[in-house]
Amino acid sequence: MRAYTSLWNADDWATRGGLVKIDWKSAPFIARLSKFRARACKWDGPVSASLCAAKTLANWWTSPVYSRLSDAKKGQLKWVRDNHMIYDYCKDTKRFNGQLPPECFKQQF
Numbered sequence: 001m002r003a004y005t006s007l008w009n010a011d012d013w014a015t016r017g018g019l020v021k022i023d024w025k026s027a028p029f030i031a032r033l034s035k036f037r038a039r040a041c042k043w044d045g046p047v048s049a050s051l052c053a054a055k056t057l058a059n060w061w062t063s064p065v066y067s068r069l070s071d072a073k074k075g076q077l078k079w080v081r082d083n084h085m086i087y088d089y090c091k092d093t094k095r096f097n098g099q100l101p102p103e104c105f106k107q108q109f
Contacts, residue, residue, distance in 0.1 A: 005031045013095050016086055 010022040041052035041059065055062045069077065081088075089095065090104035 005033070013089075013092060014087060020086065 012018060014020075015022065039060065041048065041061075043052070052059065053062065060066065090100055093100065
Protein backbone atom coordinates (compact mmCIF):
# COMPACT_ATOMS: atom_id res chain seq x y z
CA MET A 1 0.00 0.00 0.00
CA ARG A 2 1.14 3.52 -0.72
CA ALA A 3 0.03 6.92 0.43
CA TYR A 4 0.05 9.79 -2.04
CA THR A 5 -0.18 13.46 -1.25
CA SER A 6 -0.31 16.59 -3.31
CA LEU A 7 0.08 20.31 -2.90
CA TRP A 8 -2.45 22.53 -4.62
CA ASN A 9 -1.10 24.86 -7.23
CA ALA A 10 -2.78 28.13 -6.16
CA ASP A 11 -5.26 28.19 -9.02
CA ASP A 12 -7.83 30.94 -8.93
CA TRP A 13 -10.52 28.60 -7.57
CA ALA A 14 -8.28 27.54 -4.66
CA THR A 15 -7.34 31.08 -3.63
CA ARG A 16 -10.83 32.54 -3.52
CA GLY A 17 -10.17 34.43 -6.72
CA GLY A 18 -6.72 35.55 -5.62
CA LEU A 19 -7.76 36.76 -2.15
CA VAL A 20 -5.51 34.19 -0.46
CA LYS A 21 -1.94 35.09 -1.35
CA ILE A 22 0.73 32.43 -1.76
CA ASP A 23 4.20 32.94 -0.31
CA TRP A 24 6.37 31.21 -2.90
CA LYS A 25 9.56 32.24 -1.03
CA SER A 26 9.22 29.05 1.01
CA ALA A 27 9.27 26.81 -2.09
CA PRO A 28 9.96 24.05 -2.80
CA PHE A 29 7.30 22.62 -0.53
CA ILE A 30 8.00 19.14 0.82
CA ALA A 31 5.62 16.78 2.58
CA ARG A 32 6.76 13.71 4.47
CA LEU A 33 4.79 11.01 6.23
CA SER A 34 6.24 9.51 9.36
CA LYS A 35 4.95 6.64 11.44
CA PHE A 36 2.29 6.00 8.80
CA ARG A 37 0.63 2.63 9.17
CA ALA A 38 -1.89 1.69 6.53
CA ARG A 39 -4.75 -0.37 7.90
CA ALA A 40 -7.03 -1.09 5.00
CA CYS A 41 -8.47 -3.78 2.79
CA LYS A 42 -6.39 -4.98 -0.14
CA TRP A 43 -8.24 -4.65 -3.43
CA ASP A 44 -8.08 -7.77 -5.58
CA GLY A 45 -10.91 -7.00 -7.96
CA PRO A 46 -14.69 -7.35 -7.61
CA VAL A 47 -14.53 -10.12 -5.00
CA SER A 48 -12.79 -7.65 -2.70
CA ALA A 49 -15.91 -5.51 -2.46
CA SER A 50 -17.75 -8.08 -0.36
CA LEU A 51 -14.67 -9.07 1.64
CA CYS A 52 -13.83 -5.47 2.46
CA ALA A 53 -17.43 -4.69 3.41
CA ALA A 54 -17.82 -7.72 5.71
CA LYS A 55 -18.58 -6.73 9.29
CA THR A 56 -15.69 -8.46 11.04
CA LEU A 57 -13.26 -7.35 13.73
CA ALA A 58 -10.49 -7.29 11.12
CA ASN A 59 -12.51 -4.79 9.09
CA TRP A 60 -12.51 -2.11 11.77
CA TRP A 61 -13.73 0.49 9.27
CA THR A 62 -17.17 -1.19 9.04
CA SER A 63 -17.89 -0.38 12.67
CA PRO A 64 -20.57 2.33 13.18
CA VAL A 65 -18.05 4.43 15.10
CA TYR A 66 -16.12 4.89 11.83
CA SER A 67 -19.01 5.02 9.38
CA ARG A 68 -21.14 7.81 10.84
CA LEU A 69 -20.75 10.87 12.99
CA SER A 70 -22.52 11.45 16.27
CA ASP A 71 -24.66 14.58 16.58
CA ALA A 72 -21.88 16.19 18.64
CA LYS A 73 -19.28 15.44 15.93
CA LYS A 74 -21.64 16.77 13.24
CA GLY A 75 -21.87 20.01 15.21
CA GLN A 76 -18.08 20.21 15.49
CA LEU A 77 -17.70 19.60 11.76
CA LYS A 78 -20.25 22.31 10.97
CA TRP A 79 -18.37 24.76 13.19
CA VAL A 80 -15.07 24.00 11.42
CA ARG A 81 -16.69 24.39 8.00
CA ASP A 82 -18.40 27.63 8.98
CA ASN A 83 -15.27 29.15 10.51
CA HIS A 84 -12.35 27.75 8.52
CA MET A 85 -13.39 26.37 5.13
CA ILE A 86 -12.47 28.78 2.35
CA TYR A 87 -13.55 26.72 -0.65
CA ASP A 88 -16.17 24.05 -1.28
CA TYR A 89 -16.11 22.68 -4.79
CA CYS A 90 -19.64 21.35 -4.31
CA LYS A 91 -20.79 24.98 -4.34
CA ASP A 92 -18.60 26.03 -7.29
CA THR A 93 -21.14 25.87 -10.10
CA LYS A 94 -18.97 28.15 -12.24
CA ARG A 95 -16.04 25.72 -12.22
CA PHE A 96 -18.22 22.78 -13.27
CA ASN A 97 -20.48 24.68 -15.69
CA GLY A 98 -23.49 23.97 -13.48
CA GLN A 99 -22.84 20.21 -13.44
CA LEU A 100 -21.49 19.31 -10.00
CA PRO A 101 -19.60 16.03 -9.44
CA PRO A 102 -21.71 13.04 -8.30
CA GLU A 103 -20.19 13.00 -4.81
CA CYS A 104 -21.70 16.43 -4.18
CA PHE A 105 -25.15 14.84 -4.16
CA LYS A 106 -24.37 12.15 -1.58
CA GLN A 107 -25.56 12.57 1.98
CA GLN A 108 -23.18 14.70 4.02
CA PHE A 109 -22.10 12.82 7.13
